[in-house]
Amino acid sequence: MPDMTGCPGGLLPASFSDGFAVCAPACMDGMCPNGATGDAMGACVFNPDSSGDPCNTDTDCTVQGETCVMTGGGGKACLLESDHCALICAGGATCPDGMQCTDVGVCQYPTG
Numbered sequence: 043m044p045d046m047t048g049c050p051g052g053l054l055p056a057s058f059s060d061g062f063a064v065c066a067p068a069c070m071d072g073m074c075p076n077g078a079t080g081d082a083m084g085a086c087v088f089n090p091d092s093s094g095d096p097c098n099t100d101t102d103c104t105v106q107g108e109t110c111v112m113t114g115g116g117g118k119a120c121l122l123e124s125d126h127c128a129l130i131c132a133g134g135a136t137c138p139d140g141m142q143c144t145d146v147g148v149c150q151y152p153t154g
Contacts, residue, residue: 048115053113054090054126061144062150066126074127078137082149089122114146 049055056066066088067075074084091149096119097110098104104119131133131137132147141149 056090056126057090057153058128058130058145058146058148058150061153063145063153064128064141064148064150066128069125069127077129077141078147080129080131080136080138080141080149082126082131082135082137082143085130086124086126087130087148089125089127092119092121094119094121 053065053067055063057063069086072086073137076082076084077130079087088148092106093103093105095103095105098109098118103110105120105122108120109121110118110119113121129137129141129149131143131149137143137144137149142150145152
């Protein structure tokens, strides 16, 4: 079970929901691994260097390379092109053993 202090082998610690964490691999040519168990699919979905600033148009984004995109919560944010993976469990897909499908539709380990 990862925590937010570090991950093995160059994996990036990430948290998409409070109380959950995961060690996320980098995307390889836009592809991501699936889980060892369950049927959640790996997808290239985030870039940790994105500011995440709220926006209405691309001109609102001040970090070079960011664009204003619709987020899962219905708002818009300034984001860089995705370069890290997550296991997507939205639509009823099951997460690997020990992981839970969080409220944002991403498989993560509980941290508490």
